[in-house]
Amino acid sequence: MTPPLYKPPLFAIAPMMDWTDRHCRFFHRQMTRHSLLYTEMVVADAVIHGNRDRLLGLSPEEHPVALQLGGSDPAKLARAASIAAEWGYDEINLNVGCPSDRVQSGTFGACLMRTPDLVADCVAAMKAEVSVPVTVKCRIGVDDQDPEVALDEIADKVIAAGADALWVHARKAWLQGLSPKENRDIPPLDYDRVHRLKRRLPNRFIGINGGIADLDQTAQHLKVMDGVMMGRAAYHVPGLLVDVDSRVYGSGEPTPSWGELIDRMADYCAAHIATGGRLTHVTRHMVGLFHGMQGARRFRQILSTEATRPGAGPEVLHAAFAEIRLGQDRDAA
Structure with missing residues (x-):
């Protein structure tokens, strides 16, 4: 049996645009039974009005799998979350970290770091519609925000609104001056800031993301954090996933040759x-x-x-x- 969602320790494979489609998720699932998988970000309007089979289709083998939503309208996000839950997703995650031009033009993603009250409203609206976990993935701040203030504020408000978990990409996002690709590499990583958040909130699930390259680094973070979310390393070197279940979950189940x-x-x-x-x-x-x-x-x-x-x-x-x-x-x- 797959362990319950958000029972530490948890290993997740990050949502990655153009990469974590249903075929990628099926492939990753063959190597790790227990990791939490994520879809690419899907905009709430697309879920409501678009081709749901193309956007939301998944294989039974993928579970546990979370849908990441993009948007900033609480009513639309609540409707999209409800639809996703009906399709069988195990979690709904709100994107508060993507810095692409696409999300900036729609005033969501990392832009939402500037409006924590709105993020809280979005979380509360989704929680009112679904019984599956509702989570948030954010940055430590954007542009000239002070991460000491910005991260605490977003964390406290989404948790008060009912968020079941907070995943933090341990970098700022620069909405002006850096491309989405540069935003994944140039802003310095600040793992200590995320560790401090976890120590301040010992009874809340806080996971860390950003630049984590292997399972040795994963093990170090799990000494402090509840969960680790790995992105590009899991995609580019997927063979490392065959050791996740044994090293993170202590599973003795055999992995396929x-x-x-x-x-x-x-x-x-x-x-x-x-x-x-x-x-x-x-x-x-x-x-x-x-x-x-x-x-x-x-x-x-x-x-x-x-x-x-x-x-x-x-x-x-x-x-x-x-x-x-x-x-x-x-x-x-």
Whole structure:
């Protein structure tokens, strides 16, 4: 059984635009049974008015999985949260951290760091509509805000409004002068600020995100924090996920061998292709799987070229895997 949401320790894979779609989440789930997975951010208006199967579709195997919403209208967010809960999502998360031009034009995402009362209203409206956890993901501040003041204010207000957890990306966001990509790297990380927040709120779930590269760093943060959310490292080096359940959750359940994993993904690809999809929709998320292993470069080359060709099928994935020379730590059987 999957442990209850928000029972520390918790490991989550961050919501990442253009990356954490349903195929990526299915792939990640094959390597970790217990981690909390997140969708890409979906704007509340799109959930209400758009193609819900495309925007909200998920596989039963993905659970536990959270939907991240973007928006700043409490009524619209409440409606979108209700729809998402009906689709089976285990959590609704409000984006208060994305600094892209798209969210700035809509006055949500990181812009909401400036309006903590509005964020609290959004949380309260969603909580009134759904029984699943409602959470917030924020930055430590934006632009010239003092993180000592801004982070405490947003945390206190969303918790008072009923938020079940707060995830904090341990960087400021600069809404003027830095691109979204630069905002992921240039503002300095301030893990200590997030640790101080957790120490101030010992009985509230506070998780940390931002620049966490491996499970050793994860273990260090979990000495202080309730949860760790990993983003780009989990995506670019997904093979590290095979050790999450044992190292974070103490699980003794076996993880699939590399060969079993490839077989499962090949079957998934075949089913996706049979419904009109393309192989590359799935395999684009897998190119970093064997990072650091002999043959990994050739594996990436095959998936980056052959998998994109019209008519490519699961045999391409098997051909790419045949290039991997496995070490002694994991069996290909």
